Amino acid sequence: MPHIDTIILDITKTMLGSFLGAGLAFFSNYVFRQSQKEEEQVAAGNVAxxxxxxxxxxxxxxxxxxxDSRNKTRGVTADLPDWGQLLPIVYEFDESLEVNIQSLAFLFKNQNTSAMGRVFGAQSNYKSLVYFQKEHYEVMTEIQAKLSLLTYDPNAQTDLDYSTREIPKYLLGRIEAINALILRALKEDEPHYINAIASLRADLSSHLGSNRIIEISIPDEWKDLKI
Structure with a gap:
């Protein structure tokens, strides 16, 4: 018959083995979940x-x-008004481009929101430019349609003077306002995109490691184009 001490020791071994097994399983699962979570963060950061x-x-x-369009237009007709120097350009912006801010929520734990503010700012600028470009194309197309119907007055000083007078004032007002917004965006917004990329990469690298985050390089010949 087994001694009571042997029985207690066997029970203790069994219990200890069970606890160790459960602990190891929990720890392994925890490590796996942390690793999976980190991989998801790396993916979200690189997509952004x-x-x-x-x-x-x-x-x-x-x-x-x-x-290029403005240079060509000015080369042909130097006396065009400002609204006529920005011709309707058929350019298909990808309206689906959007940074999933929620997927980058883990960066807010660092209590440094400057990078996320720059990302949000760049995204807002992009969406605004997409809207301005579509609006510009539509209004300029409407103006061109009205100009094509004009019968020019031979007594007018120039065809341009006559054309400008015949364009409804509300259209001229709209196109001048849109042109101003587009030109201001093209002159001022470039640093916002560049700084957003640099700031986001710095934050992601600090959190996840720089070797895991893609690098974005803009060719020098595309930077700081004067308009």
Whole structure:
């Protein structure tokens, strides 16, 4: 018959084994979940970086298009009014581009929200430019349609004077306002995109490691184009 001490020791071993097994299983599961969570954060960060890069490229391509268009127009007719020097450009911005701010919520734990503020600012600028470009194209197309119906007055000083007088004032007001908004955005917004990319990468690198975060490089020939 087993001794009472042996029985207690066997029970203790069994209990200890069970506790150790459960503890190891819990720890392994915890490590796995933490690793999985970190991988999800890396993926979310890199997707956000890619979205910002796409917005920046779209902005720079559109800016180059506007510069080329204005230069060609000025080369043909130097006395065009400002509203006529920005021709309707067919440019398809990707309206689906959007940084999922919620997926980057883990960065707020660092209590440094400057990077997220820059990301949100760049995204807002992009959405505004998309709207301005669509509005500009529609209004300029409407103006061109009205100009095509005009019968020019031979007594007018110039065709341009006559055309400008015949365009409804509400259209001229709209196109002048939209032109001003587009030109201001193209002159001022580039640093917001570049700084958003740099700030977000710095925060992600600090949190997850720089070797896990993609680098975005903008060619020098596309930077600081004068408009």
């Amino acid at each position: 970086m890619a979205m910002l890069a796409e917005m920046t490229i779209a902005f720079l391509v559109y800016k180059r298009g506007v510069i």
